[in-house]
Amino acid sequence: xxxxxxxxxxxxxxxxxxxxxxxxxxxxxxxxxxxxxxxxxxxxxxxxxxxxxxxxxxxxxxxxxxxxxxxxxxxxxxxxxxxxxxxxxxxxxxxxxxxxxxxxxxxxxxxxxxxxxxxxxxxxxxxxxxxxxxxxxxxxxxxxxxxxxxxxxxxxxxxxxxxxxxxxxxxxxxxxxxxxxxxxxxxxxxxxxxxxxxxxxxxxxxxxxxxxxxxxxxxxxxxxxxxxxxxxxxxxxxxxxxx
Numbered sequence: 001x002x003x004x005x006x007x008x009x010x011x012x013x014x015x016x017x018x019x020x021x022x023x024x025x026x027x028x029x030x031x032x033x034x035x036x037x038x039x040x041x042x043x044x045x046x047x048x049x050x051x052x053x054x055x056x057x058x059x060x061x062x063x064x065x066x067x068x069x070x071x072x073x074x075x076x077x078x079x080x081x082x083x084x085x086x087x088x089x090x091x092x093x094x095x096x097x098x099x100x101x102x103x104x105x106x107x108x109x110x111x112x113x114x115x116x117x118x119x120x121x122x123x124x125x126x127x128x129x130x131x132x133x134x135x136x137x138x139x140x141x142x143x144x145x146x147x148x149x150x151x152x153x154x155x156x157x158x159x160x161x162x163x164x165x166x167x168x169x170x171x172x173x174x175x176x177x178x179x180x181x182x183x184x185x186x187x188x189x190x191x192x193x194x195x196x197x198x199x200x201x202x203x204x205x206x207x208x209x210x211x212x213x214x215x216x217x218x219x220x221x222x223x224x225x226x227x228x229x230x231x232x233x234x235x236x237x238x239x240x241x242x243x
Contacts, residue, residue: 150173
């Protein structure tokens with residue numbers, strides 16, 4: 001049985017004013033690689049339609065993308081903040097519903113941040129200008145491949161993330177200018193970068209709620225540990241169907 005995995009999409013408007021939904025194909029390929037059936041979720045759905053679609057899914061994946069509207073955590077936008085509000089309006093309820101219903105939920109980069117905000121946390125809106133002291137580069141330079149390792153992360157021993165990765169220190173890629181600030185009460189921090197930024201969270205009392213700040217979809221073809229993140233997520237979705 002192949003579980004249905006909902007993957008949210010970005011809202012993009014072209015020079016003619018026409019709006020499209022966009023998805024990074026590497027995410028869908030990674031889900032399919034481990035036996036899931038990717039289902040792309042469009043923006044702009046009425047809540048009733050979004051709920052009806054959600055109730056047919058076995059797991060929800062929130063991928064990377066632009067920034068979250070800071071009004072969700074009570075702040076004004078920083079000059080560097082660029083939002084996709086139509087996407088926020090589907091991802092925030094999807095995250096909350098998934099946690100409430102114990103539907104497997106996986107957040108990547110932006111998704112890592114959205115889940116924290118949806119559950120009551122906040123963000124650092126711009127690492128370079130708002131974090132005091134020395135920080136590592138958290139974004140790739142122009143021309144570098146997306147799978148280029150940027151820094152290591154330290155994984156909390158005994159966490160689900162450590163169990164999946166099989167180690168407590170891993171090299172990851174990094175493509176973000178924002179970061180988790182205040183941690184949402186239900187979440188537990190399970191990985192940090194050497195400069196102290198939050199790189200992963202999870203909810204130990206749920207079937208599968210796990211978030212990472214890096215992009216495993218760009219690493220899984222050469223890194224078996226990153227492929228296991230997708231496999232464990234899809235397997236949790238499969239187990240929910242069987243339960």
